[in-house]
Structure formats: structure tokens, C-alpha cells
Amino acid sequence: MSFKVTFIGAGSIGFTRGLLRDLLTVPEFKDIQVSFMDINPRNLEMVTELCQRDIRENGLNIQIQSTTDRREALKGAKYVFCTIRVGGLEAFATDVDIPLKYGVDQCVGDTLCAGGIMYGQRGIAEMLNICRDIREMAAPDVLLLNYSNPMAMLTWACNKYGGVRTVGLCHGVQHGHHQIAEVYGLDKKDVDIICAGINHQTWYIAARYQGKDLTDGLPEAFERHPEYSRTEKVRIDMLRRFGYYSTESNGHLSEYVPWYRKRSGEIMDWIDLGSWINGETGGYLRVCTEGRNWFETDFPNWMKDPVFSYTPESRGEEHGSYIIEGLETGRVYRGHFNVINNGVISNLPADAVIEAPGYVDRNGISMPVVGELPLGPAAVCNASISVQRLAVEAAIHGDDQLLRQAFMMDPLVGAVCNPKEIWQMVDEMLVAGEPWLPQYGSAIAEAKKRLTSGTLLPTKSNYEGAARIQVKTVEEMRLDREAANKNAGESDKGKDREKLMN
Template sequence: MSFKVTFIGAGSIGFTRGLLRDLLAVPEFHQVEIAFTDINEHHLQMVTELCQRDIEENELKIRIQSTVDRREALQNARYVICTIRVGGLEAFETDVDIPLKYGIDQCVGDTLCAGGIMYGQRGIAVMLDICRDIREVAEKDALLLNYANPMAMLTWACNQYGGVRTVGLCHGVQHGHEQIANVYGLKQEEVDIVCAGINHQTWYIQIKHQGKDLTAGLLEAFESHPDYARTEKVRIDMLRRFGYYSTESNGHLSEYVPWYRKRPEEIHEWIDLGSWINGETGGYLRVCTEGRNWFETDFPNWMKEPALEYAANHRSQEHGSYIIEGLETGRVYRGHFNMVNRGIIANLPADAIIEAPGYADGNGISMPIVGHLPLGPAAVCNTSISVQRLAVEAAVHGDDLLLRQAFMMDPLVGAVCNPKEIWQLVDEMLVAQEAWLPQYADAIAAAKVRLSSDKLLPVRAYEGAARLKVKTVEEMQLDREAANRNAGEADKGKERAVQK
């Protein structure tokens, strides 16, 4: 088979190298065309060099087309895999640090809350430019597989305003599935699940083993698990109060709802510092920073290490390659995809991006009807969907009033801040991220005037309840294996250690 796959944001070593391995592990795909593009020429060059070495070591004749010209990379592409982070770690730092001045303590800040909303403002404008290029130069009806966060917001904007078929992909469902099997002493493949909701707030509404329902005993199983009882306290409490387990990690979930991070003195009751993903303040920013610094410093050694093996038993659980395989070969793949709802989940809005079971095969991508979510989980999702809708419309139209309303409606921001504080917070974030927010030029000019006033609300220098320092390269050299895993994994929360 011969068709073209373009990776946008290919300078992301964690995603690009692993997804390419997954794709080229399919025997029928050994003749495909591969294009890499990124705005960072240095990162692009390093990742291209490493991936080209992998290809050659696997005795394939593919030559990666690597270019900073996005339209050139997209020419005649049938599939586009997007892993961009607009603003990079520089903007990400402001997503975490500015809200801390107002008492908003985030673990990740890339999906909801103050950081996720602003990440969406930066990303949506770029995603719509990408969609324009896809419409103009890629194959007709090219499929955009979006791995970039905030997943729901970006996928929503691409489908509603970008004019490109877009599917959002995430690995959260697979991880929770593995945990559920673990607490019952089973293998993941022995447990059948139906998981539905919205990205990072998807709920395991059906869990079965050999036809027997396991949902009823799940709370007791998690409460008695020696590790999860300490590392997943937020998820277990949500299970206790809403009746269903949620996909996202302890730290992620804690910042999507108003109850677990609103009082600094209570945060440590709900988190564990054995792994950043269990709730560390700014934890994802820290490990991303460490991964970038390590890869840039240690890259020559990566070229000396064994190449990735393109084999079926080395494929990850990331959905992307399996979807392409299903569409191209006709083999049936069942996964969980982020798609426009259109009635799949009856009690969530039709225009929202939902995450639910789907199938990819020679007939396309099909999403079965789920029906109604249980009322409690649906209520949690609907609150987040309101924030997402406001944030998408704000980003598309450069409407800072809608942006402020998105902040107002966000569960954790609203639990911590009053309206005046939110208005000033948005002003600060707009000004700090001016370089990536061209649609807000007028609003930013007005915000600068307000921030020059001597009547600003007081803020504080606050590091957060559970902030750890970024490791130096020298410190990371003490455990090269761990540093390599962190830099090389798309999923930087894969290993969830426990604090000793």
C-alpha cells in the first residue's frame, strides 16, 4: 500500500518516534510516504535523524520528508497526525505560574482550568490554519488524527470551523482499563469495558469478565488495593460519590472539579508525590521540561543505542496506527475515540466532542449509540462542556468576554476566585501570552492599560501546595534509564510510582 502520512509537531520525540513505530509495524505499510514538519527546525532535525536511523535498521526503504514548510509536508497527505504544543514550554509555564498567584493550584493545566482554557486559545487559532492547509493541499477527505490538548476543544474547533474530518485520540481509557483489571487480579484483555463521557472525564459504565458484571465491587477493590488506595484518592472518592470510575489520573481529575484543590491545606490529603501524575503542583510542566533538557543534551547517545524494532509485539496502545490499519486493510479495530456527539450519548449536547467506543474498518469509523450516561457523571461532563463551548467560541472569534465567562464557569477557577480576581487573571494571561494570541490584539491592548493601574487586586508569590524543583541534567544522569523513558514516552504518566 502506498499513501502519505504527515506528522505535524514532529519535533515531539515522545509522540513521533513511537507513533511511527506503531504505523510501520503493519506489514502492508512498508511502502508508505512519511512527512515530518515542525516550527522548531533543531528539534525536527534531531527527531528526523533518529527516526530515519530506526527505519534503516528495520531494513525499510522509506525516506522521511522533513521540512519546516507545513504545506509542503501536507501535500497529498491522506492522514495527518497532530501533536503540536503551541507556545511550547514557555507558554506552558505561564499556564501554571500565573494562576498560582491567584491560588489556583494545577497539576497539569492542559485540558480545563485556567491553563487548559488558555492552551486552547493558543492552539485553536493554529489548528484552524492547519485545517485550511489540509483542505487546500492534502488528499480530499484527508483524516486529521489529533493528539494535541486540550483534546476536546481543539477537536471541536476543527470539526465545527475547520472543515476537516478530525478524530481526537488519547490513552486515558487504556490506562484505567488496566487498573480495573489489576484490582481484580485479571489481565487487561480479560476485562471488557464500555467507557463513555468526554476526554479525560470518561466513565467506565460497564465492566465485565466472562459475562459477569464487575461494576458493583469496584469501590471495595480499589479501596483495598495496596498502591491505588494511596495514589488514586481523588478517583476513588469520585467513584464513591458518583458510582463510576473515571479515566483520568488522580492529578488530572483533581483540577477538573471544584472539591480537591480549592484549599491549599487540604491538597496533600488527596495527592501522592511518588509520581507527578498523582497530583504534584505543575508536575507535567516539570517532567516535560526535564524531558526536553535531557533529549537536547543526551541526543548523541540516543543515536548509539539500539533502534526501535518495528514489530507487532512492540506496538503501543495508542489508537492512531490501528485506525489507519483498519481503514486501509479492512481489519476491525475497536477503540475509544473523540468525535462529535450527534446523539451517541443522549444526555450530552449534540455538538460536543464526546469520547466513546468506536470501530475502524474498511467502511470507515463507526460510533455505536451509548444512550444515557448515569445522571451524576453526565452532570460532571456537562459542566466541563459548558466551559469548552465558551472557550472554543472565544478562541475562534477573539472574544475576551466569552473567554472570561469560560474562566468563570470553570469548576476549580470558580471555587478559588471571585469575579474581580478572574477578570484580572485573564488580563494577566492574555498579556503574558500575547505572542501566541493574534486574535486578541484589541483585548490585550486594553488589558495592558488596566494592568498599569495602581488599583490592582493583591496577588501573592505562591509556589503551590506540592511543587517540586526541576531536575538538572546532572541529576538526571544518575538514572539514565528513567531520564530516557521520560523523554521518549508520549505518555509521561505511564509509570505511576508510589511515595515511599
């Protein structure tokens, strides 16, 4: 069995190495073709060396094609993994720091809120270029497996405007599934779930163990847990008030809704600083920066560490390899996938990207009808979908009026800022993102004029947020190399949280 798999954004060590391992644990895939592409030659070289060493030591003869030429990498590809971060950490920093000046305190800023909206503007512009190259260079039946955020926005744009069949993939459902099992003292494999909604706002609307419903006692089970009662306060409060547990981490969830981060003096009531993912201001930016700095510095030692083992027990939980395995071998896989709704969830818009249970086999990806979400969770999702739709259309058409409306409609931005502040914030973020926003040329020119003439609204220019932690130096990270390696090498940087303690 031979086909070609291309990784776009292969310099992302956290995703690329793990996804490749997962793929090559499938016995039938020992002769596939693998192509790595990234715009950063040094990152690409390091990740290629590391993965080629894994391949060699596992006794396979696959030779990675490594190139900075995207069209060459895509030539003949049947499956494409996308893990890009347009603008890198430089642009990501503006997604966090500029909104802070206006009092918008984000933990992550890559899915919704001010940071997620602007991240989507950069990402969608480039995803359309990637889709063009896929249409022209890849196999006719190509499938794009998108891991890049903002997941829903990018997947929406690729399917509607990119002309490429695209499925969005995330690991949030698996993590919450583990938590639900844990608070009841059960194994994940013994707890059956139905989880549905939109990416990062997916709801466990059913959880059963041996036929018994687990949802009724879930708030009490979480409140009894010694760790989660402290680290998941936002999620537990949402569970209490909306009746269902939500997939995303405490920090992530807190920035998607208007209630937990709008007053700086109350933020610490809802978060915990034992791990960034529990709500630290700019936490994801910090750990990504530390991970990059560590990998670039410590790479020679990575080449001396034990290789990744391509065995079934070492295979991860990311959906990508299982989807390809199901499509190619016919083995049935059940996962949760981000796709165009088309009636799967009947009380969410048909054109929105939803996340819901699906099955994969040789016949394709099948999405059973979920029906209606409970009204409360559906309302939370619909508020986000309105922002996503505005943001997607803004990015496609370079329409800064729609972009500003997306900011206005965002739950947290709208709770913190008035319209004039939002307009000025968008001006600042457009100008800061100029190198990655080709569709906004005229809007950026006008924004520059406004920012350099007249009287600007006052901002908190030195505000660090309610819970900002400084980026660790490489010397500090050397004190715990295992934790530093874990941070740099994992796609899910909230995994094994006890090893990420500050």
C-alpha cells in the same frame, strides 16, 4: 499499498517516534510515504535522525521527508497526525504560574481549568491555520488525527470551523482499563469495558469478566490495592460518590472538579508525590521541561542506543496506527475516539466532542449509540462542556468576554476566585500569551492598560503551590538515565509510574 502520512509537530519525540513505530509494524505499510514537520529545526532534525535510523535498521526503504514548511509537508497527505504545543514550554509555564498567584493550583493545566482554557486559545488559533493548509494541500479524503490538548476543544474547533474531518485520540481509557483489571487480579484482555463521556472525564459505565459485572465491587477493590489506595484518592472518592470510575489520573481529575484543590491546606490530603501524575503542583510542566532538557543534552547517546523494533509485540496502544490499519486493510479495530456527539451519548449536547467506543474498518469509523450516561457522571461532563463551548467560541471570535465567562464557569477557578480576581487573572494571561494570541489584539491592548494603571488586586506573587517540586538538573537526571530516557521518550508520561518516582 502506498499513501502519505504527515506528522505536524514532529519535534515531539514522545509521540512521533512511537506513532511511527506503531504504523510501520503493519506489514502492508512498508512502502508508505512519511513527512515530518515542525517549526523547531533542531528538534525536527534530531527526531528525524532517530526515526530514520529506526527505519533503516528495520530493513525498510522509506525516506522521511523532513521540513519546516507545513504546506509542503501536507502536500497529498491522506492522514495527518497533529501533536503540536503552541507556545511550547514557555507559554505552558504561564498557564501554571499565573493562576497560582490567584490560588488556582493545577497539576497539569492542559485540558480544563485556567491553564487548559488558555492553552485552547493558543491552540485553536493555530489549528485553524493548519486546517486551512490541509484543505488546500492534502488529499481530498484526508483524516486529521489530533493528539494535541486540550483535546475536546481543539477537535471541536477543527470539525466545526476548520472544515477538516477530525478525530481526537488519547490513551487515558487504556490506562484505566489496565487498572480495573489489575485490582481484580485479571489481565486487561479478559476484561470488557464500555467507557463513555468526554476526554479526560470518561467513565467506565460497564466492566465485565466472563459475563460478571465488576462495577459493584470496584471501590473496595481499589481501596484494597496497595498502590492505588494511596495514589488514586480523588478517583476513588469520585467512584464512591458518583458510582463509576473515571479515566483520568488523580492529579488531572483533581483540577477538573471544584472539591479537591480549592483549599491549599487540604490538597495534600488528596494527592501523593510518588509520581507527578498523582497531583504534584505543576507536575506535568516539570516532567516536560526535564524531558526536553534531557533529550537535547543526551541526544548523541540516543543515537547509540538500540533501535525501536518494528514488530507486533513492540507495538504500542495509541489508537492512531490501528485506525489507519482498519481504514486501509479492513481489519476491524475497536477503540475509544473523540468525535462530535450527534446523539451517541443522548444526555450530553449533540454539538459537544464526546469520547466513546467506536469501530474502524474499510467502511470508516462507526460510533455505536451509548445512550444515556448515569446522571451524576453526565452532570460532571456537562459542567466541563459548558466551559469548552465558551472557550471554543472565544478563541474563534477573539471574544475576551466569552473567555472570561469560560473562566467564571470553570469548576475549580470558580471555587477559588471571585469575579474581580478572575478578570485580573485573564488580563495577565492574555498579556503573557500575546505572541500566540493574534485574535485578541485589541483585548490585550486594553488588558495592558488595566494592568499598568490603577490599583491591582493583591496576589500571592511568590506562591509555589501546595506541592511544587523543583525541576531536576541534567546532572541529577544522569544518575538514572533509564528513567530520564523513559520520561523524554514516552507520549504517556504517566506510564510505568514506578520508574518516575522522585
